[in-house]
Amino acid sequence: MIVETLYYLAGIMVIVGALFSFAAALGIVRLPDLYTRMHSGSKAGTVGSGLTLLAIALVSFDGSVILRALIGFVFFMLTAPISAHLLARASYIAGYRPTTHFVVDDLEKSGGLPSKE
Template sequence: MSAGPDLLVAIAVSVLLVAGSIFSLLAALGLLRFPDLYTRMHAASKAGTIGSGLLLLAAGLHALDIAILLRALAGFAFFVLTAPVSAHLLAKAAHQAGYKLTNLSVTDQLPLAKQKSDRL
């Protein structure tokens, strides 16, 4: 008994769906459980990006059309390139607006980096 291409595609789509769903669930749990804005943003940007990307790839692979799969790959690349950058800029803006870190955070390195850049 050999597995046909349809079965292999179905298995790959299933694995991508489960993995993407787990990452998305972890991102949602991070938003609910983490103590401050910065750690919540970290959970949403990292796990949410991978989860959304894997779900997009599963949808593209399920379509069995190379054009749709290429669009899904382009969308995944767009997610991976833009979500962390936008989360970083939002966190930097929140820091400048005065949102405080939680007491569980070890250190705030942004003021030290500003002092070093001012000396240059």
């Protein structure tokens, strides 16, 4: 009884994770500029892969597989947002500006750019 419930729960988690991953892929293809594409890929992609790894940990009855899935989940949750932030900042400093959809450019207003000298 409990094993079947775990399988159904893991199946739901895999389906929801696949939907988030699809939304991330669709956002990467359809969104207008680098920053919105990066946001879609880092946020929705992280949730999609995280749910899939948690589903694997849920249905696996091997301790080493559960440990690796949980370590992978923690790795995704820690590295994806940080790397997206660093890539966005580096591209901004390199001169790639957002589209006109952005109303406020906080980085330019704060003087957070390095000098061009």
